Amino acid sequence: MSPADASRPKLAVFKFSSCDGCQLGLLSLEDELLALAGAVEIAYFLEATRRTVKGPYDVALVEGSITTAHDAKRIQTVRRQSKVLISIGACATAGGIQALKNFADHKAFIEAVYARPEYIETLSTSTAIADHVPVDFELRGCPVNKYQVLEVLSAFLNNRKPNLPRHSECIECKRRGTVCVMVAHGTPCLGPVTQAGCGNLCPTQTRGCYGCFGPKEGPNTRALADWMTGEMGLSPRAVGQAFRGFNAGADAFREESERHVPAHDQG
Amino acid sequence: MSDPATPQSARAVMLDVPGLDALIAALAGAGFTVIGPRLREQAIVLEPIEGRADLPAGWRDVQSPGHYRLEERADGALFGFASPPHAWKRHLHPPEVRLMRARSTGSGFEVTDSAGDHAPPRLALLGVKPCDLAAIAAQDQVFGLTPDAPEASRPDPTYAGRRRAAFIVALDCGHAAATCFCDSMGTGPAVPADGGGADLVMSEIVEGGHRFLVRPASPAGARLLDSLPEGTGRPPEAADRAAAAAVPEATRAAQRRRLDPDHRRIVADNLDHPHWSRVGERCLACANCTMVCPTCFCATVEDSTDLTGDIAERWRRWDSCFTMDFSYIHGGSIRIETASRYRQWMSHKLSSWYEQFGRSGCTGCGRCIAWCPVGIDLTEETARLAGRAPAQNAAKQDSATPTGGE
C-alpha cells in the first residue's frame, strides 16, 4: 500500500446477480486503469484483486440485481458502508435479463432447468438496486459503456456533474451519420425510446437498437409500438417481445410489453 | 457572387460524363477534399469522393413520411435523387467539435489547444441542390457570416472557417421525392439566377445524350473552369441551355407537396390549438427531425475533466429542442410536455424564424418528414392547424420525373 492511500478516495465494486460483464468493462479500460488506480484506492474489487480493504467506502459501484433474500440483506450492508452508491448496468438499474422471470412463474422455470429444484432458493422477482436502497447515480447499459464509467468516476472525483445523456439513441445515430435503419431499411428499432450512450453499436451494424440502455427521458413507447404494429406490420407479440429484453423490468418497457404480450406468457 | 468582368454565358462549359472526372480532379488539384453523393447503408450520403465512379449512378430515392428506399433508375443519372438523409450541415457545422483543451496550472488553467488554432478543412461540396443552398444561406446568417445577421459582429469561428474555405458546386434539381416542397417555399427546384452563393452551377441532362452544363457563379468558379485541362468539354449550344432549363421545370411540375403559404400566420395564431397535443401523443421526442434539418443549428456545450482533474476539455455537440435538458434552467425543464417541444420546433421553423432572420427557417427539403420514425409531417400539421384536412398531400407521390424529363 502506497503512503498516498490514506488520502485517496476508496473505491469498492460489488456484484449481485449478474454476468460480470460490467465489471469487465471497468477492467477493459486498460489505458485509463493505471490512472484510475492512481486516483482512487481500489479497496474492494474481487474481479480484479483478492486484496480487500474494509469499509466504509467513498464510492461503491454496484453491479447486478437482487434475486435472493441474501442479496436483499447484503445490499443494505453495502449501502451503509458506502458514501456514494452508483448502480451500474441493466441488472442493477432495471433487474436485467433475469427480470424476465418477473413476467412468469419462477417455480416453473426452476423445475424446468434444475435437476434438484429443492436446492434453489430464490425470490420470485429480479429487481433493481434502487428498489431496495437509495442510489446516488444509475449508469445504464448492458453492458455499461466504459467511457461512461470513466466519465462518472471523473465527475465524482472532481466534484462536477457527469455529462451523460438521457436523450434518445437517435441523436447518437445522427451525430455519427448513421443511416436510420427504421426509415431506410424498415428494421424495427427501439432507438427512439432508448437512452443514448452505447456508442451507436447496433445501428452502425445496420441493426435495430435492442434497448440495452433502457428507457430514455419521457419515452413514448406507445407511439413507437403503434407505428410498428401499424405501418410496419409487426405482430403485437413481436413488438411486446422487443420491449422484453435486457431492460424488461424498466417501468416504461415493462408496461409497453404487457400491452402486447400479457405477463405469464413468454411466447 | 457573380463576376461582372466575365459574362457567365461566355464561360459556361458542357461536359460529357467523363468530363465530370476532370472537374473533380480540378477541385482536388486546387486542394479541396471533394464531398459528394455516394451509396452507403442503402442510402445516398454526402461524403468524400475520389471521382465519378463513387457517384450513385442509376439510383434514385423514394421517400414518404417515415420512409426512404433506393430504387434503380434506367437512365443512369448520377444526381437523380432528392434530399439525402444527412444534410451538408455536418460538413460546415460538425456534430462534435472540441472547442478547447486546457491544463491546470495549480492556481488557474492554461488553454493548450483551441478550435480556432486549426486551419479549417477546404471542402468542395459537389451537387448542392437549391433547397440545401438556401439552407446554407440560412446558416450563414445564423452563424453571423452575412451583414444582416444578428451575430454579424462575431461570426462563429468553426462555421466561418469551414464555410469561407468551402467551394460550392450547386445543382439544378432533377428529381423530387414525395416529401419535397421547395417550390412552395420558393427555394427550388432551380438554382437562383445569381447562383445563390455557389461557385459553380451544374445541370445534369440525360435526354439526348448524358451531359452536364456547368456555369460559373463566382470568380473562384470561373477560375476553376479555366483550370480544366485544354480540350475538356465544349461551349454549350442553345439546345443544351434549353434542355438544362427544362430539368428543374419538369421537377417543379412533378412536385405535389405544398406548405401553406400562410404558414407563418397559421402557426402564430394557433399556439393554443388542440392539435398540438394530438401531435404530442404521436411524437417520440427522438430529435431526428432537428438533426436532419439543414437549418437547425442548436448545440450544447459540455465541459469535462480527466480523472486527475489536470486536463479539461470543452466540446460542442449538436443538441435539439426535443430533449428535456435543452430547456433545463435552474429548478427544472420548461418544456415538459412533448407537445410543447414539437410546438417550439415548428413555430421556430415556420414562424418566429421570420422575426429573427427575416426568412423562413424551412427550405422545403422534406428531410424531417422522411426521417421522422413515425412519419410526422409538418406540412400536414400546418394544414390541420389551419383547420383543413391535408388533401393536397394525401396522394402518396412516390417519385417524380427522370432527370431532364419530357
Ligand code: SF4
Ligand atoms: S436507427 Fe434507430 S436509433 Fe438510429 S435514428 Fe433510426 S430509429 Fe433512431
Ligand code: SF4
Ligand atoms: S423543417 Fe423539415 S422540410 Fe423544412 S428545412 Fe427543416 S428538415 Fe427540411
Ligand code: SF4
Ligand atoms: S417529430 Fe418525429 S422526428 Fe421529430 S421528435 Fe417527434 S417523432 Fe422524432
